[in-house]
Amino acid sequence: MKTNLILILLVILSTAVSGQNLLKVRKVSFKGNRSITATKLKENLSISSATFLGEKLSDKEADRFTMPLYDESLKRIRYAYQKEGFLNVQFGEPEIKVTRNNKVKLTYYVTEGEPIKLSEISYTVDSVVTYEEFFKRNTQRKIRLQSELKVNRRFRDEWFYNDKTFINEEFNNMGYAYAQVKHKMVVDTLTNSAKLNWIINKGKVAYFGPIAVQGNERVPTKKIMKQLRFKSGDKWSKYEIDETQKQIYNLGMFRVASIKTLLSEEKPDTLPTLVTLKEAPRWVSRFGVGYGREDKFRIFGDLQYLGFITKTGRANLYAKHSALEPYNLQLRFTQPAVFFPFNSAVINPFLMNQHEPAYDIVRKGVNLTFLQHFSEQFNSSVNFYIEDVDSDSVIVKTPKSFDTNDELSTYSKSGISIGFVYFNGQPRLDPVTGYSLALNFKRNGTFVDESIPFYRSLLEYKKYLGIKPGVTLAFKGKMGAANMTESDRLVPVEERFYAGGSYSVRGWGRSQLGPKDASGQPVGGNSLLEGSVESRFLIGPKLVFAIFIDAGNVWRESYNYELNDLHYATGFSFRYKTPIGPVGIDIARPIFDEEKKWQLHFNIGNPF
Incomplete structure (x- = not known):
């Protein structure tokens, strides 16, 4: 190994003397690292490696190999292991290979040794009071459960500093504004164990x-x-x-x-x-234009006025046009802190025209919504609504679900909708960890006699797993059910479920998966089942490549889910990270299906 290292140094020296380019680092790898991944170790390197393709795509140039750079990286790796509790980590002689095109492949050999584990954690308050004497039992339990450092568990610097902050804040929350948290730790390198004593000076109550x-x-x-x-x-x-x-x-x-x-x-x-x-400014305006595969050219404007009617009320006038919504006009008045500090009431009259593949309708009405913010992750809503629907389009003229009439072009709806959302994904716009659970239940036919009685519910679950830096596995499952309370027919056309499109099964166009009439127009259904699995790979500083499989279908009957009648699609995506979330293109086609046509979807944000 020493001979190999000397040879490399001679090559570097001769290259420099001859005026040619110095050796560039093509690849850095590790062997023997069981507890810390190579990806995390590379984050601590002062050596930057890159392939030819990587240099071209990311404008990131590989470092030139030098022994001082190697020594500095070795110090950083050793320090990274020490922060993870491995005080006795050892490094063998590196393996350095020079390719024919003067590129260096460097391999570090690691012997981690046994980590330091905590054999005892104790607390001393004001030098005389013990943990059990000072804290109430529920506080003892909270500290024991929420502290990251545990007895018989590996010591880590990150957990230590997190626990120190946590303990200090617990005393702050008890009224001790001047509390100070120090520590004493005794390490036994022979047994690879340590005793940690938190020493707290609580000070006076403020x-x-x-x-x-x-x-x-x-x-x-x-x-x-x-x-x-x-x-x-x-x-x-x-x-x-x-x-x-x-x-x-x-x-x-x-x-x-x-x-x-x-x-x-x-x-x-x-x-x-x-x-x-x-x-904030009293007047705020937003304006935007864009183009999408499904909604074509779109444009919107939003004008907000603060302090409307009440000193804390705000009014929004919103207008939008697209192929899916030829017009959408909404006036929204929001009054925060109605009953509780995190509660808001919203009055929202609206007028809109929806032009979907399955229907063309005009809706007008008003919503009265109460929003309750329980925490950063958990929110709920209760919405009371009354609206009139005008369905003059020839696309939808036989909604036999409503009564004995063959046609019903206008009808009224009224009822209540309740929703709950729990989301702890991080970061919020492009999560790599956490999950989301959303439930919405709607009961129509409450306030208006001619309103059509039906129930509608939708449950959606999303899960995000960060496999390693730059690689995320995302899952989605969705289930919907609707039924008329006085018949077994379909619910109103705009309340039915449809599948296919950018945020559904991507191998089909918008609403094109599911029941269709004799002319091939989608008619929707009362039951929905969808699922997706997607792997996302960061292949550049802001460029993401994803591969996915979607499955789903819609059935006409209520509570009817035929797993042997699911349709599947697969495809890939390229997305670019922006401050408002990723934007990109999804390309997909059906599999195991007679339909073979490729679908192209432009998206702002991840599909789920």
Whole structure:
């Protein structure tokens, strides 16, 4: 190995002397790394490698190989292992190969050794009080469950600092604004074990003092004070401050909402609190144009006015045109904090024309919606609606579902719709981890006598798995059911389920998968089942390549799911990451099916 290394150095020297290009690093690999992936180790390298194709696609040039660069990378890898608890990691002599075109392939040989594990975790408060004496049982349990460091588990720097912050915040939330968390750790390298003692100086209990609000001009101070989760004299809590900030932002009236308690070296037990605000502009407008495979040319405009009617109400006037919606006009009035700080009421009169492959209708009506924000992940909605539907199109003129008439061109709907959404995916616009669960239930035929009675429910689940950096596996499952309460016919045409299209089974055009009439027009159905699996690969700094398989179908009868009647499609995608999410193109075709036509879909955002 030493002879090989000396030879490489001579090659480098001779190359430099002859005036030719120095050796570039083509590939870096690792052997013996069981606990840390090669991808994570490469993130710590000071050596940057790249293939010829990679250099062309990403404009990323490979580093030139030098021994100082190699030594620096070795130090970084050793430090990366030490942060993961491997204090005795060893490295063998590297394997360095030079290709015919003067490229270097470098291999690191790693002997990880045994990691340091924690044999004991203890807590000392103010040097005299123990963990069990100070904390209540429920707090003990919370700390035990939420702490990342565990007895008989490998020590990691990241978990250590996370736990230190967590413990400090727990004391802050108990009123100890001046709490300090230190530690003492004894490491036994012979047994590869360690004892960790958290040493906490809790300080005195602090209380909220006078509360001042500044920066608000249009919004009355009393409206802001209603959003506060604390008042003067309450025990100080960082959690209450953070939640108050969210509740003030929920008003939708401010660009900046900063809440600070004034700490000083004298450490008083009463802390004045200052709420600093910067109001958003009263008038805000948005405008956009685009083109899509399904909606063709589209254009929209949205005009918002803050402080409408009430001091915290906001009004939006929205207009849109596309091939799928020749016109869509909506007026929306939103009143935040109606019953609770995270509750909003929305009144939404609308007029729209929907031109789908299966129908062409005009809808007009009004929605009254109550939105409840439970947490960053969990939201719910209750919507009361009344609307009239005019279906003059020849595409849909025989909705026999409604009554004994052969034709029904106009009808009224009224009812209630309830929805729940839980989403913890991160990052939100292009998740690589987490999942989403959405449920919507609709009951029509409540307020208007001539309204058509039916039920409709839709359940959708999405899951994201980050296999390794740059590789994500995404899953989607969707199930829908609808039924008329007074017959076994189809529900109204706009309430039926349809499959096929950019966000459905991508081997078919929009709404083209499922039941059709004699002329080949889709008629939709009362039952829907869909599923998708997609692998996403980051092949450039912002370029994503994906391959996928979709499956699904629609059936006319209610609660009828025939697994042997599912249709399948497969394809691939290229997407470019932008600040508003990925944009790209999906190309798919049916498989195991008589239909063989390729479908092209342009998307903003991931299909799921």
